């Protein structure tokens with residue numbers, strides 16, 4: 523093979539926000555697979571907030587990335603050479619291939635992608651780890667009931683965007699919290715949230731009171747810090763908080779801490795942290811479930827979310843995280859040719875139906891607890907991959 527491998531290695535452990543100098547681009551020979559291995563050419567790489575933790579030596583639930591080694595990360599790629607009985611050249615795969623153009627694998631932790639016309643990048647988002655995180659965190663830990671109000675922070679992110687859509691399918695009122703008017707518009711117009719509050723506008727408490735007039739029954743926490751403190755003031759009795767992430771704390775030298783802890787007691791709130799990799803037995807059901815999330819069936823919402831995140835990150839240099847994709851083959855990050863379009867006639871029809879429903883004002887300002895047609899379609903004509911029941915246009919997975 524004449525082409526070189528390109529690898530991004532961790533050059534040093536970052537202090538505070540991540541900086542370009544924390545990484546180094548190196549060129550190496552493309553490796554040959556040994557017996558039982560295959561070689562993958564990466565097409566998409568997921569940049570996730572957990573990676574900031576891996577760059578640090580602090581005690582955590584996983585061991586840190588080593589300085590001088592290729593940065594860890596999930597990727598989607600194509601098998602280009604194989605001496606593994608289960609993988610052949612041309613197979614599309616998702617796995618922990620790291621920040622590099624070519625990766626060797628023995629198949630551990632690798633998922634073969636059945637090509638169904640879905641953009642490959644979706645397997646790093648709604649159909650991958652972030653989607654599973656949303657599903658398990660919301661359904662298993664948050665346990666939302668129809669008619670309840672679910673609030674999620676980082677609502678336009680990879681996890682938060684799916685949380686809102688699942689909440690709607692469950693018949694809940696979905697309220698997002700995001701930074702900026704454009705992200706909020708995306709959450710409501712593309713992802714089907716009932717409302718979204720811009721925490722950067724400076725009056726989160728007041729805006730949240732208006733967006734969730736009946737209080738909050740489930741708060742899916744992705745950020746921690748000041749936002750969580752404010753939401754705590756709006757929690758209902760016996761509400762639940764799946765604690766998924768603390769992104770507002772990741773680059774801070776000192777933790778900020780919560781002030782409104784009293785709310786946990788007086789409202790008898792159940793707060794539970796969780797790590798998605800502890801729930802491997804739930805992944806098949808979760809992945810089958812996230813295939814039902816309507817907003818990403820055509821990849822459009824995911825594409826727009828990536829664009830908005832990318833633009834936001836350009837304005838905030840040094841921010842880790844963001845469900846972005848990199849083409850490692852050089853040039854600026856760009857979308858895969860498949861992304862952002864509806865590939866099959868059925869998908870195109872579903873998109874058209876959704877657009878029509880939105881134009882008729884289906885999803886906006888729904889009364890508390892009423893599922894809206896724009897976000898709770900019952901798919902017909904195809905077998906559902908998971909047992910579920912549908913009643914009153916609301917489908918349940920469990």
Ligand SMILES: NC(=O)c1ccc[n+]([C@@H]2O[C@H](COP(=O)([O-])OP(=O)(O)OC[C@H]3O[C@@H](n4cnc5c(N)ncnc54)[C@H](OP(=O)(O)O)[C@@H]3O)[C@@H](O)[C@H]2O)c1
Pocket residue numbers: 569570571572651652655676677678679680681682699700701702705744745749765766767768769770771796797798799831834843844845
């Ligand atoms: N527990 C688990 O197993 C698990 C698995 C996956 C992810 N997570 C966690 O889930 C969270 C979301 O992950 P993701 O993949 O959805 O991330 P993402 O797509 O990268 O989105 C992250 C978003 O977080 C928001 N954010 C960043 N800094 C913030 C701050 N200081 N205050 C408030 N918001 C901030 C930004 O949106 P705005 O501009 O809207 O603020 C950013 O776009 C992260 O905390 C991550 O660590 C946990």
